[in-house]
Amino acid sequence: MSERSNELTDLVGEEHAATGHDYAAGFVTEIDTDTLPPGLDEDVVRAISAKKAEPAWMTEWRLDAFRRWQEMPTPRWAHVQFPDIDFQGISYFSAPKGDAPKSLDEVDPELLRTYEKLGIPLHERARLAGVEAEDEEAPQVAVDAVFDSVSVATTFKERLAEAGVVFCSMSEAIQEHPELVRKYLGSVVPKPDNFYAALNSAVFSDGSFVYVPKNTRCPMELSTYFRINAENTGQFERTLIIADEGAYVSYLEGCTAPMRDDNQLHAAVVELVALEDAEIKYSTVQNWYPGDAEGNGGIYNFVTKRGTCLGDRSKISWTQVETGSAITWKYPSVMLRGADSVGEFYSVALTRNFQQADTGTKMTHIGPRTKSTIVSKGISAGRSQNSYRGRVRMNPGAKGARNYTQCDSLLIGDTCGAHTFPYIESKLSTAVVEHEATTSKVSDEQLFLCQQRGIDPEKAVAMIVNGFCRDVFRTLPMEFAVEAAKLLEVSLEGAVG
Amino acid sequence: MSLLRVEELHVEVDGKPILAGIDLEVDAGEVHAVMGPNGSGKSTFANVLAGRPGYDVVRGSMRVDGEDVTELAPEERSLRGLFLAFQYPIEIPGVSNMEFLKAAVDAHALGRGEDPPSAIDFVRHAREAASRLELNPDFLKRGVNDGFSGGEKKRNEILQMLILEPRLAVLDETDSGLDIDALQVVANGINAFRGDGNAVVLVTHYQRLLNYVVPDHVHVLADGRIVHSGDRSLALELEERGYGWLGA
Numbered sequence: 001m002s003e004r005s006n007e008l009t010d011l012v013g014e015e016h017a018a019t020g021h022d023y024a025a026g027f028v029t030e031i032d033t034d035t036l037p038p039g040l041d042e043d044v045v046r047a048i049s050a051k052k053a054e055p056a057w058m059t060e061w062r063l064d065a066f067r068r069w070q071e072m073p074t075p076r077w078a079h080v081q082f083p084d085i086d087f088q089g090i091s092y093f094s095a096p097k098g099d100a101p102k103s104l105d106e107v108d109p110e111l112l113r114t115y116e117k118l119g120i121p122l123h124e125r126a127r128l129a130g131v132e133a134e135d136e137e138a139p140q141v142a143v144d145a146v147f148d149s150v151s152v153a154t155t156f157k158e159r160l161a162e163a164g165v166v167f168c169s170m171s172e173a174i175q176e177h178p179e180l181v182r183k184y185l186g187s188v189v190p191k192p193d194n195f196y197a198a199l200n201s202a203v204f205s206d207g208s209f210v211y212v213p214k215n216t217r218c219p220m221e222l223s224t225y226f227r228i229n230a231e232n233t234g235q236f237e238r239t240l241i242i243a244d245e246g247a248y249v250s251y252l253e254g255c256t257a258p259m260r261d262d263n264q265l266h267a268a269v270v271e272l273v274a275l276e277d278a279e280i281k282y283s284t285v286q287n288w289y290p291g292d293a294e295g296n297g298g299i300y301n302f303v304t305k306r307g308t309c310l311g312d313r314s315k316i317s318w319t320q321v322e323t324g325s326a327i328t329w330k331y332p333s334v335m336l337r338g339a340d341s342v343g344e345f346y347s348v349a350l351t352r353n354f355q356q357a358d359t360g361t362k363m364t365h366i367g368p369r370t371k372s373t374i375v376s377k378g379i380s381a382g383r384s385q386n387s388y389r390g391r392v393r394m395n396p397g398a399k400g401a402r403n404y405t406q407c408d409s410l411l412i413g414d415t416c417g418a419h420t421f422p423y424i425e426s427k428l429s430t431a432v433v434e435h436e437a438t439t440s441k442v443s444d445e446q447l448f449l450c451q452q453r454g455i456d457p458e459k460a461v462a463m464i465v466n467g468f469c470r471d472v473f474r475t476l477p478m479e480f481a482v483e484a485a486k487l488l489e490v491s492l493e494g495a496v497g
Numbered sequence: 498m499s500l501l502r503v504e505e506l507h508v509e510v511d512g513k514p515i516l517a518g519i520d521l522e523v524d525a526g527e528v529h530a531v532m533g534p535n536g537s538g539k540s541t542f543a544n545v546l547a548g549r550p551g552y553d554v555v556r557g558s559m560r561v562d563g564e565d566v567t568e569l570a571p572e573e574r575s576l577r578g579l580f581l582a583f584q585y586p587i588e589i590p591g592v593s594n595m596e597f598l599k600a601a602v603d604a605h606a607l608g609r610g611e612d613p614p615s616a617i618d619f620v621r622h623a624r625e626a627a628s629r630l631e632l633n634p635d636f637l638k639r640g641v642n643d644g645f646s647g648g649e650k651k652r653n654e655i656l657q658m659l660i661l662e663p664r665l666a667v668l669d670e671t672d673s674g675l676d677i678d679a680l681q682v683v684a685n686g687i688n689a690f691r692g693d694g695n696a697v698v699l700v701t702h703y704q705r706l707l708n709y710v711v712p713d714h715v716h717v718l719a720d721g722r723i724v725h726s727g728d729r730s731l732a733l734e735l736e737e738r739g740y741g742w743l744g745a
């Protein structure tokens with residue numbers, strides 16, 4: 001490795017990360033919790049269900065999932081390496097003590113402060129961090145805050161209710177909207193879909209639920225902010241979003257966790273359902289604790305996200321900016337059932353130090369003239385490994401379907417890896433599948449040009465990475481695009497200075 | 498005090514000696530031309546002035562306005578007014594020219610302890626400079642040098658010089674690969690930049706540019722040393738007789 005590339009490696013922060021200063025969300029909130037002891041059996045599943053006072057059908061649903069999970073082997077196919085997880089060593093439920101708050105006024109001030117610190121104010125007057133409070137034009141965002149296993153607050157519920165939009169925690173939805181939950185829960189990601197989805201189905205504790213009624217444009221951005229706080233606890237949230245005919249909703253998910261030396265498991269399931277002419281835009285800014293510079297600690301992020309375009313002309317769009325987690329294993333996918341339905345996947349995944357990401361998408365074309373677009377941008381630094389894994393499948397009914405895939409990798413330094421695994425399955429002569437891939441490197445010459453013009457190397461790398469990600473950032477809601485760019489910059493900040 | 502003072506400069510690349518003792522003094526208001534055969538060390542000299550990594554100064558020093566810059570990082574030298582127009586400008590796809598220039602201008606402003614210019618003022622200034630170089634304003638939106646023709650890249654270097662207004666501009670064969678009209682445009686740009694407060698070092702193979710940008714001094718570099726210096730007539734003589742008579 002050249003001396004210069006060494007410098008580059010330093011630049012993206014090996015030593016710096018060791019001190020942990022660059023992960024601002026790494027603090028722990030001191031709060032009394034109600035936590036189940038580690039271990040998993042049917043009694044634990046029943047206990048979780050009982051804590052939430054769930055109806056019998058829900059308990060049975062969970063138990064069925066648990067029994068299926070027990071039969072399943074741990075998946076090993078992703079391009080990631082980690083020691084076996086001891087599923088009996090994890091606690092499956094942790095919640096702040098006390099009754100669930102009925103309104104924002106009842107939320108524990110310590111929790112409010114936690115979210116404040118993370119830049120997610122839970123007052124309805126406040127806007128998200130970075131957006132000036134006086135700016136009346138700034139779009140308002142409704143937030144559902146999930147702390148460890150439970151939802152602690154949901155804002156703007158009343159204003160949303162006026163529009164007929166349901167935005168609440170999954171626990172509440174099971175009580176208040178059982179007909180919708182029973183109809184759609186597990187309809188997109190069936191219980192035995194995969195190992196982690198089955199586990200999630202058995203033990204999921206909370207998450208967000210959204211229903212947007214017919215011909216309704218959701219009046220504001222919805223967002224859920226996931227926070228893992230408790231030690232040695234898995235987070236298994238479940239999100240279900242249903243856009244009825246002609247509805248539109250844009251939803252954003254953010255995540256952080258404290259810095260801990262042990263790995264923590266996060267195994268979420270997200271299901272999206274778009275009926276005729278409906279559109280769902282789902283954006284993720286994932287910044288779970290990535291572990292330290294030696295590869296100790298960090299979140300194992302094993303997530304199943306899938307949407308189904310049930311109705312004709314429906315559209316589902318995934319955008320993700322992934323900078324955190326020790327290991328990410330995630331493929332937000334779309335089942336394109338309705339005729340002329342559209343699926344999109346825009347992804348930026350940044351890995352550094354010893355992070356491993358195996359991420360991508362599956363686009364399954366079932367209906368005629370369905371269309372999908374995949375734009376994946378992988379940035380690798382340090383000793384990290386960054387893989388794109390995508391599958392485009394054209395079923396026999398998908399006449400005239402089209403896919404366009406673009407997969408770009410950017411390497412920073414000489415010790416990281418980028419891998420692309422595109423799978424195309426098509427037996428249809430009328431389907432068009434296009435794939436483009438590039439790999440580039442932030443070169444010493446580019447850095448020197450920037451420096452010669454007065455730009456320090458750290459800023460130069462951030463600028464180049466930002467440019468590389470532009471096609472994805474522009475699909476994010478404006479204020480989150482700014483956040484995402486800042487997050488990348490912070491993630492790239494290094495030993496210099 | 499000289500704007501640039503280079504003394505006894507010895508430079509190695511990968512342990513191989515390239516520059517073998519260069520002395521040069523450039524005063525404010527002057528234009529110096531550096532000529533010499535291929536491989537004589539002209540670009541090495543230009544790059545080492547700018548602090549390019551991999552070029553090891555084994556002896557000697559470089560001073561700008563009296564300050565020794567030999568050990569300074571490239572960006573620090575830039576902030577002290579040293580500008581290099583590259584012989585082979587490289588591309589930064591995805592980063593627009595405008596963004597790149599703004600980042601550079603902001604860094605310089607902050608270096609002077611000033612607030613960066615507003616986006617509007619900056620864009621106006623950049624458009625004006627572009628039009629002076631007969632560059633279509635669309636160039637500002639395109640990726641840095643991305644897909645630019647050879648001549649466009651060279652003009653883009655001069656655009657950056659006009660915007661950053663350095664103390665010392667080192668132009669490494671900016672005239673190579675330019676058509677006749679473009680050469681005139683670039684020369685006009687350099688002449689517009691020239692002033693009492695700055696200086697230009699022109700690395701060139703051709704007398705042609707020197708007809709437009711008249712140098713005060715001409716130096717011949719051979720085998721890593723300045724073997725001959727003179728006034729502008731030296732350039733004309735070289736054009737006629739080549740380098741052989743200098744023992745180069």
Ligand SMILES: Nc1ncnc2c1ncn2[C@@H]1O[C@H](COP(=O)(O)OP(=O)(O)OP(=O)(O)O)[C@@H](O)[C@H]1O
Pocket residue numbers: 510511513515533534535536537538539540541542584
């Ligand atoms: N990175 C490098 N590694 C090895 N040798 C180098 C390197 N850079 C320059 N050299 C050598 O140093 C010598 C001077 O090169 P330089 O580019 O400075 O010449 P030049 O005078 O600019 O030539 P030209 O007129 O062709 O542009 C050449 O022999 C060249 O091969």
Ligand SMILES: [Mg+2]
Pocket residue numbers: 539540541584669670
């Ligand atoms: Mg040269």
